[in-house]
Amino acid sequence: xxxxxxxxxxxxxxxxxxxxxxxxxxxxxxxxxxxxxxxxxxxxxxxxxxxxxxxxxxxxxxxxxxxxxxxxxxxxxxxxxxxxxxxxxxxxxxxxxxxxxxxxxxxxxxxxxxxxxxxxxxxxxxxxxxxxxxxxxxxxxxxxxxxxxxxxxxxxxxxxxxxxxxxxxxxxxxxxxxxxxxxxxxxxxxxxxxxxxxxxxxxxxxxxxxxxxxxxxxxxxxxxxxxxxxxxxxxxxxxxxxxxxxxxxxxxxxxxxxxxxxx
Amino acid sequence: xxxxxxxxxxxxxxxxxxxxxxxxxxxxxxxxxxxxxxxxxxxxxxxxxxxxxxxxxxxxxxxxxxxxxxxxxxxxxxxxxxxxxxxxxxxxxxxxxxxxxxxxxxxxxxxxxxxxxxxxxxxxxxxxxxxxxxxxxxxxxxxxxxxxxxxxxxxxxxxxxxxxxxxxxxxxxxxxxxxxxxxxxxxxxxxxxxxxxxxxxxxxxxxxxxxxxxxxxxxxxxxxxxxxxxxxxxxxxxxxxxxxxxxxxxxxxxxxxxxxxxxxxxxxxxxxxxxxxxxxxxxxxxxxxxxxxxxxxxxxxxxxxxxxxxxxxxxxxxxxxxxxxxxxxxx
Numbered sequence: 001x002x003x004x005x006x007x008x009x010x011x012x013x014x015x016x017x018x019x020x021x022x023x024x025x026x027x028x029x030x031x032x033x034x035x036x037x038x039x040x041x042x043x044x045x046x047x048x049x050x051x052x053x054x055x056x057x058x059x060x061x062x063x064x065x066x067x068x069x070x071x072x073x074x075x076x077x078x079x080x081x082x083x084x085x086x087x088x089x090x091x092x093x094x095x096x097x098x099x100x101x102x103x104x105x106x107x108x109x110x111x112x113x114x115x116x117x118x119x120x121x122x123x124x125x126x127x128x129x130x131x132x133x134x135x136x137x138x139x140x141x142x143x144x145x146x147x148x149x150x151x152x153x154x155x156x157x158x159x160x161x162x163x164x165x166x167x168x169x170x171x172x173x174x175x176x177x178x179x180x181x182x183x184x185x186x187x188x189x190x191x192x193x194x195x196x197x198x199x200x201x202x203x204x205x206x207x208x209x210x211x212x213x214x215x216x217x218x219x220x221x222x223x224x225x226x227x228x229x230x231x232x233x234x235x236x237x238x239x240x241x242x243x244x245x246x247x248x249x250x251x252x253x254x255x256x257x258x259x260x261x262x263x
Numbered sequence: 264x265x266x267x268x269x270x271x272x273x274x275x276x277x278x279x280x281x282x283x284x285x286x287x288x289x290x291x292x293x294x295x296x297x298x299x300x301x302x303x304x305x306x307x308x309x310x311x312x313x314x315x316x317x318x319x320x321x322x323x324x325x326x327x328x329x330x331x332x333x334x335x336x337x338x339x340x341x342x343x344x345x346x347x348x349x350x351x352x353x354x355x356x357x358x359x360x361x362x363x364x365x366x367x368x369x370x371x372x373x374x375x376x377x378x379x380x381x382x383x384x385x386x387x388x389x390x391x392x393x394x395x396x397x398x399x400x401x402x403x404x405x406x407x408x409x410x411x412x413x414x415x416x417x418x419x420x421x422x423x424x425x426x427x428x429x430x431x432x433x434x435x436x437x438x439x440x441x442x443x444x445x446x447x448x449x450x451x452x453x454x455x456x457x458x459x460x461x462x463x464x465x466x467x468x469x470x471x472x473x474x475x476x477x478x479x480x481x482x483x484x485x486x487x488x489x490x491x492x493x494x495x496x497x498x499x500x501x502x503x504x505x506x507x508x509x510x511x512x513x514x515x516x517x518x519x520x521x522x523x524x525x526x527x528x529x530x531x532x533x534x535x536x537x538x539x540x541x542x543x544x545x546x547x548x549x550x551x552x553x554x555x556x557x558x559x560x561x562x563x564x565x566x567x568x569x570x571x572x573x574x575x576x577x578x579x580x581x582x583x584x585x586x587x588x589x590x591x592x593x594x
Contacts, residue, residue: 003388010385014376090337091372095389096361255356256339 003097004105011109015117022117025070029118030125033066037130040191051194057221058192060133063126064217065189070114071148072155072212074189076180079103080163081172084258093255100160100244100251107156115148133221140222143229147219150236155212157243158183164247167254183207188214194223208239266310267441267473268334273343275304275329275497303329304340305497311475313440316467318488319477322586326497327477328367331445334475335365348440361390364434364472368446371430373418379429380414383436390437397436404432407462424455431462435472442466444476448483460486481578495586505578512581515547517574518558523567531561542569 015022037059044055053061069075080103083089092099126132135141162179165172187209193201204210215232218224224232278298283291304326311317321327332338333345336352336359345352350359366372373382387397405411408428413421421429427447434442447463448456464487466472478484484491484505491508493501501508518534522542529536533553534546548558555573562568 006385006388010374010377010381087370090332090367091370093337093356094335094360094365094372095386096357097389098357256353258337 004101004108007102007105008109008112011106012113013109015110015113022114026118026121029066029069029122033062033122033126034129036062036066052223053192053194053221056131057133057223059130060126060221061192061217063123063130063132064220065213067119067122068151068189068213068216070118071111072151073159074155074180074184074187074213076176076184077159078163078173078176080160081166081176084163084166085170089258093258099255100247103160104156108152111152135220135222140219143219143233144216146233147216147236150233150240151212151216153240154208154236154243157240157247158208158212161243161247161250164250164254167258183209183212186210187212188217192217208243211236211239267313267348268309268311268475269344269346270310270330270334271308271344273304273307273330273333273345274302274341275326275333275338276341277301277303302497304333306343307494307497307499309492309499309502311473313473314467314471315490316463316474316488317476318484318491319475319494320479320481320484320491320582321477321494325494327494328445330494331365331367331443331475331477335363335443336360361437362439363441363443364437364439365443366427366430366434366445366447368427368444368449371418371426372433373426373429375419376417378415378417379410379421382418382429383433386433386436392437396438400436400438401432404435407465408432408458424451424458427451427455427459428462431459435466435470438470440473442472442474444474444478446478447476448478448480456480456482463487481582485578493582493585500585509576509578509581510550512585514576514581514584515549516555516576518546518548518555518571519574520544520546520562520571521569523569526566529566531558531565533561534558 040058040062041055044050044058048054050058080089083092092102095102123132127134135144159180162176163172165175169175186204186207188204193204193210193214196204204214215236218232219229277300279301280292281297281299283289283297307326307330319327319330329338333340334347334352336356339353347359348362350362352359373379374385377385383401386392387394392400405414408431410425410428410432413425413429416425418426418429431447442463444463448459451459460483463474463476467474467487474487476483476487488505490502490504492499493508517537520529520543522529522544525542529539529544531546534548536544537547538545546558548555559571562571
């Protein structure tokens, strides 16, 4: 536990040092957020709401999803892959620590730092420009925090699993790109999943990806209450547990397959 | 005494896809890849006793690093058995690596962007080293490796010699019973090499740490190792002490004589003249046939001698001869 904390702390501190990258990311995220808000506003036209989502909620949706990009690394993450191909993985495997937990600790530090630096800043900028929706009451805030933590776990386990492809093939970059486009598209990042036809929603719900984005935003917007809310968080939790277990199994097989290059 | 490392019938084979020429070849390879099997390690057996300092030698690509990776649990063998310190390295990796230290000379185990001391403190948590022991060990290694000047420098800014010292320190903070070193002196200058050697010697003699090291620098072997193993093409060719190796494959010794006056003929039984330069004559003789003192006796009985020196064959040349002439064909 102490080690987890130390690793997270280091990763957090490292993230704070990337000032230029943070600023660039922030500007990009905000720019595309405004673009998406403008598109939605045009599509809504004179309609008050679509499938129970008001224009104000839809615009808030673009803000929250933009704020989640860096936190959950929706667009992809290749750090484990890079460390396998650089051979750095050998140093990590020579240390008496669980390889999954080691990366999780680092990702948590990174996620918390980007949440504070980028996530909160984007939401604050949105609040200045639009009349956005803000969660009400302790209960909804608590649910939001839980949903965010579970979203990070699901997203990390998925990213870790995709990266493990590097243990089998000497070039897993293509697999990674495909997997991350898939998860991005099916997560509800583009538009609230409620906007899509039932059959598409049904496909999405067979994958873990809505747990990373769609669920978080629905909790944020207060679209889920009471039993629905608890059920949604429960589903998130199940996906997190399932993916973490799967990544442990795949990791165990991968370590036995691994060919460390060089030296 | 029971062995700390027991290796028997160890094999590691890699399947490498065969490349074929041309577009058609590439397409064919895509559909039905043809694999070539590379036998990186091809049936090796040996044992190492606690407290030994063993050198593992061989030309590039001989299988040294592959063996070391299997011994440290990074690779799973294709065949064969390995017991290190009562454990099978790859079976319970996390438990096993807590008891060993390893330095792979070409890459660091430290964190690239952290100051050395922070990397070491992180290792304290990773290995769960009690604070007092960590402090003592760090103080000791700092002094021995003269690390004070760069403890606060990020690893990426260290010189190669500094990095190697930091890595050695990192590998030993948790008091491992075994230390694996893959080319620990590669690329270092003479002074830095000497410092590293003294440190390895110290760890071996003072802490009783068993050391297995690979190297291309035969001075490492000469100064450190009480036993060497030579591997080539995945097979073990020799295992034993250096003197024994030299005795068997050392080739001929040389006697350089400066005569007091010029003689028309300087032949002597038991030795051959290989060079003659004015008053200086170089003889070559085999240790099995005649001792140096007998030869000198014969010469001084016949000629007036100003000065003389016996030259032992160089280790480096001997090992090169073993590799090149394949003197050690395995059975």
